[in-house]
Amino acid sequence: xxxxxLSGGSGKKLWPLSNDIRSKQFIKLxxxxxxxxxxxxxxxxxxxxxxxxDAKITVATSRSQASTVLNQLxxxxxxSVEPERKDTFPAIAMALEYLKDVESVPEDEPVIVCxxxxxxxxxxxxxxxxxxxxxxxxxxxALLGTVPHEVQVDYGYIIPDTDSRIxxxxxxxxxxxxxxxxxxxxxxxxxxxxxxxxxxxxxxDLAHELIAFHDxxxxxxxxxGIKPISFxxxxxxxxxxxxxxxxxxFLNDLGTWNAIAEVTGERIIGDGYLSDSCRNSNVINDxxxxxxxxxxxxxxxxxxxxxxxxxxxxxxxxxSPYVSHIxxxxxxxxxxxxxxxxxxxxxxxxxxxxxxxxxxxxxxxxHEHRDEVWxxxxxxxxxxxxxxxxxxSGGDVxxxxxxxxxxxxxxxDLTVIEVQRGKDITTKDKKKYELE
Amino acid sequence: xxxxxLSGGSGKKLWPLSNDIRSKQFIKLxxxxxxxxxxxxxxxxxxxxxxxxDAKITVATSRSQASTVLNQLxxxxxxSVEPERKDTFPAIAMALEYLKDVESVPEDEPVIVCxxxxxxxxxxxxxxxxxxxxxxxxxxxALLGTVPHEVQVDYGYIIPDTDSRIxxxxxxxxxxxxxxxxxxxxxxxxxxxxxxxxxxxxxxDLAHELIAFHDxxxxxxxxxGIKPISFxxxxxxxxxxxxxxxxxxFLNDLGTWNAIAEVTGERIIGDGYLSDSCRNSNVINDxxxxxxxxxxxxxxxxxxxxxxxxxxxxxxxxxSPYVSHIxxxxxxxxxxxxxxxxxxxxxxxxxxxxxxxxxxxxxxxxHEHRDEVWxxxxxxxxxxxxxxxxxxSGGDVxxxxxxxxxxxxxxxDLTVIEVQRGKDITTKDKKKYELE
Numbered sequence: 001x002x003x004x005x006l007s008g009g010s011g012k013k014l015w016p017l018s019n020d021i022r023s024k025q026f027i028k029l030x031x032x033x034x035x036x037x038x039x040x041x042x043x044x045x046x047x048x049x050x051x052x053x054d055a056k057i058t059v060a061t062s063r064s065q066a067s068t069v070l071n072q073l074x075x076x077x078x079x080s081v082e083p084e085r086k087d088t089f090p091a092i093a094m095a096l097e098y099l100k101d102v103e104s105v106p107e108d109e110p111v112i113v114c115x116x117x118x119x120x121x122x123x124x125x126x127x128x129x130x131x132x133x134x135x136x137x138x139x140x141x142a143l144l145g146t147v148p149h150e151v152q153v154d155y156g157y158i159i160p161d162t163d164s165r166i167x168x169x170x171x172x173x174x175x176x177x178x179x180x181x182x183x184x185x186x187x188x189x190x191x192x193x194x195x196x197x198x199x200x201x202x203x204x205d206l207a208h209e210l211i212a213f214h215d216x217x218x219x220x221x222x223x224x225g226i227k228p229i230s231f232x233x234x235x236x237x238x239x240x241x242x243x244x245x246x247x248x249x250f251l252n253d254l255g256t257w258n259a260i261a262e263v264t265g266e267r268i269i270g271d272g273y274l275s276d277s278c279r280n281s282n283v284i285n286d287x288x289x290x291x292x293x294x295x296x297x298x299x300x301x302x303x304x305x306x307x308x309x310x311x312x313x314x315x316x317x318x319x320s321p322y323v324s325h326i327x328x329x330x331x332x333x334x335x336x337x338x339x340x341x342x343x344x345x346x347x348x349x350x351x352x353x354x355x356x357x358x359x360x361x362x363x364x365x366x367h368e369h370r371d372e373v374w375x376x377x378x379x380x381x382x383x384x385x386x387x388x389x390x391x392x393s394g395g396d397v398x399x400x401x402x403x404x405x406x407x408x409x410x411x412x413d414l415t416v417i418e419v420q421r422g423k424d425i426t427t428k429d430k431k432k433y434e435l436e
Numbered sequence: 437x438x439x440x441x442l443s444g445g446s447g448k449k450l451w452p453l454s455n456d457i458r459s460k461q462f463i464k465l466x467x468x469x470x471x472x473x474x475x476x477x478x479x480x481x482x483x484x485x486x487x488x489x490d491a492k493i494t495v496a497t498s499r500s501q502a503s504t505v506l507n508q509l510x511x512x513x514x515x516s517v518e519p520e521r522k523d524t525f526p527a528i529a530m531a532l533e534y535l536k537d538v539e540s541v542p543e544d545e546p547v548i549v550c551x552x553x554x555x556x557x558x559x560x561x562x563x564x565x566x567x568x569x570x571x572x573x574x575x576x577x578a579l580l581g582t583v584p585h586e587v588q589v590d591y592g593y594i595i596p597d598t599d600s601r602i603x604x605x606x607x608x609x610x611x612x613x614x615x616x617x618x619x620x621x622x623x624x625x626x627x628x629x630x631x632x633x634x635x636x637x638x639x640x641d642l643a644h645e646l647i648a649f650h651d652x653x654x655x656x657x658x659x660x661g662i663k664p665i666s667f668x669x670x671x672x673x674x675x676x677x678x679x680x681x682x683x684x685x686f687l688n689d690l691g692t693w694n695a696i697a698e699v700t701g702e703r704i705i706g707d708g709y710l711s712d713s714c715r716n717s718n719v720i721n722d723x724x725x726x727x728x729x730x731x732x733x734x735x736x737x738x739x740x741x742x743x744x745x746x747x748x749x750x751x752x753x754x755x756s757p758y759v760s761h762i763x764x765x766x767x768x769x770x771x772x773x774x775x776x777x778x779x780x781x782x783x784x785x786x787x788x789x790x791x792x793x794x795x796x797x798x799x800x801x802x803h804e805h806r807d808e809v810w811x812x813x814x815x816x817x818x819x820x821x822x823x824x825x826x827x828x829s830g831g832d833v834x835x836x837x838x839x840x841x842x843x844x845x846x847x848x849d850l851t852v853i854e855v856q857r858g859k860d861i862t863t864k865d866k867k868k869y870e871l872e
Contacts, residue, residue: 016728273761277751287725288781289739290762292452294747294755299732301746303725310737310746311730315713319730325709326726343779344789344853345724349813351789351853353780371831373811375855377785395807395857397833417780417787419811419853421831 001052001132002109004095005077006088006194007041007061007069007116012320013255016307017286021333024255025117026068029264029284037269040254041116042072048114051125058103059116060095071334078103083223089234090226093207094219096200101216107201110136113231115194117254119263124249128197131245134166135197140241142197143169145190146251151181154253156192156232158244163188169242174232190244191251196236206235257282257300257309257316272301280313286332305331305341330427337362338410343417350425354416356381361409363432367402370422370429374398379414383407384435405433437488437568438545440531441513442524442630443477443497443505443552448756449691452743453722457769460691461553462504465700465720473705476690477552478508484550487561494539495552496531507770514539519659525670526662529643530655532636537652543637546572549667551630553690555699560685564633567681570602571633576677578633579605581626582687587617590689592628592668596680599624605678610668626680627687628668642671693718693736693745693752708737716749722768741767741777766863773798774846779853786861790852792817797845799868803838806858806865810834815850819843820871841869 009023017027028037032046041059048055058078059069066081080095092113099105110132127144134142145158156174160167172192173184211226213219236242254260261282267274270285274293281296286304293301300316302309307326311319331342337360344351356362356379364384374383378394385398385406392398392408400406402422408414445459453463464473468482477495484491494514495505502517516531528549535541546568563580570578581594592610596603608628609620647662649655672678690696697718703710706721710729717732722740729737736752738745743762747755767778773796780787792798792815800820810819814830821834821842828834828844836842838858844850 273758275751275758287744289723289741289744289767291744291746292755292758292762294745294758295751296735296746296748299735299746301744303744305725307725308723308727308737308739308744309730310727310732310735312732315711315731319728322709322711322728322730326728331725343787346789346813346851349851351779351787353782353787373833375809375811377782377855377857395809397809397835399833415782415785417853417855419813421813 001055001128002099002105002111002200003048003052003055003057003128004092004099004111004113005041005044005057005059005116006091006113007059007065008085008088008091009117012323013318014257014260014302015319015323015326016304016309017284017302019304019306019330019332020328021064021330022068023065023117026065026072026334029260029269030119031264031266039072040119041069044114044116044118045073045077047120047122047125048128050122052128056103056105058095058099060091067336068334070336071339083220085228086223086226087228088231089207089229090211090223092203092231093211094216094223096204096207097213097216097219100200100204105200107204108199110197110199111203112195112197118193118195119252119254120193120249124247127245127247128195131195131197134243134245135202136199138241138243139199140202140243141235141239142243142245143236144193144195144247145244146193146247146249148185148189148191149250151178151185152191153178153181154255155251156194157181157184157189158192159184159187159189160244160246165246167244167246169236169244172232172236190246192232193247193249193251202241203235206239210234256318257284257302257311258313260284261300261313270303335362336360338413348421348423348425350420352418352420354414354418356408356410356414356416358410358412362407364405364407364435365430365432366405367420367422367429368431369402370420370425371402372400372406372421373419374400374408375417375419377415377417379410380412381408381410381414384409407435437491437564438535438541438547438636439484439488439491439493439564440528440535440547440549441477441480441493441495441552442527442549443495443501444521444524444527445553448759449754450693450696450738451755451759451762452740452745453720453738455740455742455766455768456764457500457766458504459501459553462501462508462770465696465705467700467702475508476555477505480550480552480554481509481513483556483558483561484564486558488564492539492541494531494535496527503772504770506772507775519656521664522659522662523664524667525643525665526647526659528639528667529647530652530659532640532643533649533652533655536636536640541636543640544635546633546635547639548631548633554629554631555688555690556685560683563681563683564631567631567633570679570681571638572635574677574679575635576638576679577671577675578679578681579672580629580631580683581680582629582683582685584621584625584627585686587614587621588627589614589617590691591687592630593617593620593625594628594680595620595623595625596682601682603680603682605672605680608668608672626682629683629685629687632672638677639671642675646670692754693720693738693747694749696720697736697749706739771798772796774849784857784859784861786856788854788856790850790854792844792846792850792852794846794848798843800841800843800871801866801868802841803856803858803865804867805838806856806861807838808836808842808857809855810836810844811853811855813851813853815846815848817844817846817848817850820845843871
């Protein structure tokens with residue numbers, strides 16, 4: 001089975017635990033059976049592979065998220081990277097071309113597309129097999145619809161022809177107003193879970209009608225010129241060979257702190273203390289600084305290097321307008337090689353803590369406008385500075401002047417304090433090189 | 437005029453902006469006329485010296501607070517340091533011996549004792565002169581009493597003989613219950629502002645009756661054996677030559693976040709944003725991390741490297757029982773030479789940001805169990821490492837192995853990242869040396 005996980009979205013809604021790099025799906029909020037916290041993408045990957053050990057999973061994502069996907073799923077998945085954001089249809093078309101041309105998947109194979117931020121119980125994924133069968137059998141698109149549990153104005157609705165378990169789809173309605181949503185539900189409409197299966201060729205043929213391209217390389221290089229369009233708009237609302245498989249699973253898009261607090265069922269994640277007088281309040285703390293909550297009612301507190309949110313739960317549903325008042329400089333990030341956290345921003349200096357995972361290494365790069373110092377806290381590895389390789393371990397100090405090419409290679413997990421010094425320090429001041 | 441400022445108190449009540457080193461009086465919360473934030477000790481020093489430019493001010497304080505006093509008032513005051521905490525009477529006796537033996541103040545000079553955390557309007561201090569006159573004239577103790585503005589169970593009460601502006605004191609009542617407080621107020625009792633004047637010899641004679649000592653050095657070296665006792669218990673409740681000067685000033689001990697929020701009149705101090713839907717809520721943020729408050733009612737948020745407090749205002753009055761659940765490891769401190777902030781605590785490592793003020797230097801010291809690295813961010817100065825002096829400026833890196841003696845001297849303000857590496861890093865692992 002080929003599964004395409006769509007990983008998009010921006011970071012405002014679950015600020016400050018999300019930022020411009022770490023979207024909702026990458027926040028480790030959900031305790032698995034081993035008691036470890038996992039993110040939505042790690043959870044859904046685990047659920048899918050538990051159900052289908054042989055599934056081939058590809059993540060379609062943006063340039064800015066690719067490092068985080070690699071960090072969280074390592075090299076267990078394929079990654080199709082959009083050169084820039086163009087909404088779901090071009091992203092899916094691109095990923096299908098990637099499967100066909102790069103991974104050599106036969107065109108008549110069915111593919112399932114699934115949003116990465118789908119929070120479902122394990123048994124939901126058992127439906128995927130049936131879904132591909134419906135798509136293959138009907139040579140069209142098969143969607144998963146869930147029975148509405150309440151009126152939702154933020155969801156998409158599927159209106160089936162019949163109320164049988166598998167039905168043709170009559171029409172779609174995206175984010176209806178409450179009145180329309182109520183009527184739709186009364187008439188038997190289903191929530192669109194965003195999961196759909198189809199034979200690759202079916203969507204690729206439609207893609208060739210909408211976008212002028214020959215193959216993967218061609219599509220990749222001409223991507224910037226494509227008009228953004230959603231899969232729903234481009235295909236679902238126009239194609240006529242569309243079926244829906246009905247599920248009674250509870251659909252929750254976990255787009256708010258409130259929804260997340262309900263689902264995790266934990267009052268405190270991270271370092272926090274709630275007084276007995278607190279009611280219906282939650283602390284989600286990614287900082288090393290403890291949070292003390294006293295006498296709070298219906299309040300969510302969420303904190304990271306990025307910021308500290310204290311909101312009543314009702315208003316926490318949409319904090320985006322406020323977040324825009326706050327600097328969005330990225331203060332933490334997961335990279336393909338490990339992770340980083342900004343400890344201090346000073347006048348013409350930035351101090352960062354890095355963890356480079358065993359066996360990984362940074363790109364070989366330099367900066368035009370800043371000097372850097374690495375102080376190795378612990379671990380073993382090697383640095384290459386202007387072509388000179390040397391072993392490093394705890395206590396070693398490496399100084400790098402602006403212009404000098406450098407990388408660090410971790411033999412065991414390496415923890416490093418990096419001090420950057422220069423005018424106008426920015427992540428853009430970085431040039432990558434091949435290792436000589 | 438000789439003024440003795442008592443600086444004591446611990447850090448729990450205004451946690452997290454106070455900690456074991458930085459008590460309430462050192463938090464910079466009050467905007468002065470220049471728009472700069474000052475602490476209570478800086479404010480009262482400014483108010484007293486504005487009123488009495490020639491006043492000789494001595495701060496009686498504990499060992500743990502001495503550096504912070506020096507940092508905030510520099511060398512403009514004398515400092516009498518208690519070898520350990522013994523409540524107010526021994527502290528005052530010690531400070532008087534310091535004035536007499538070290539500063540050579542004649543024994544018949546009057547002294548005014550004043551708590552450092554007294555938050556009053558400027559004109560209040562004009563009463564100090566009259567107070568010393570009353571003490572001198574009556575050869576006894578003269579107290580400042582303020583007319584109660586409300587029932588207070590946390591204050592001390594003075595019961596005067598008469599309702600005239602200056603009266604003999606009949607008795608005292610410390611922290612009465614509400615019923616008693618009401619009756620006292622009805623009978624004309626006054627709040628004890630904690631300010632009192634006396635001829636030095638008057639209290640020193642009483643001190644010699646209670647404590648066996650000859651002079652300053654003797655008192656200092658035998659201090660650990662002294663029984664703790666408050667000045668109120670030791671003297672006020674027993675002496676009979678006590679007068680009170682009545683003031684109508686408003687007495688506010690600013691011991692709670694609520695009281696501080698009212699007095700400062702600022703909704704936000706530091707990096708914060710309150711949504712329009714917030715009511716009667718305050719943000720006091722000492723972190724570089726922004727705070728966003730949405731839809732809060734009657735909530736105070738206060739944050740530092742030490743912790744983040746989110747409390748309803750009513751319960752914020754006593755958070756001490758909760759604070760005891762939280763690690764009190766000191767995460768920021770003001771030192772005689774500047775200040776420090778802990779950026780990161782790792783496995784066997786601590787990373788700190790230091791600012792050494794121009795013209796100041798650390799003690800020459802070493803550590804038995806940790807190596808250190810200094811990365812100079814900016815400024816100019818000199819380091820001495822095992823006797824070798826060298827100039828340093830932005831970008832320089834100095835490595836110091838365990839055992840090696842070192843100091844840094846700032847010619848201009850020096851900002852430094854210090855990385856400490858070793859097992860069980862503690863502030864106690866430090867040995868000071870004279871510079872060769």
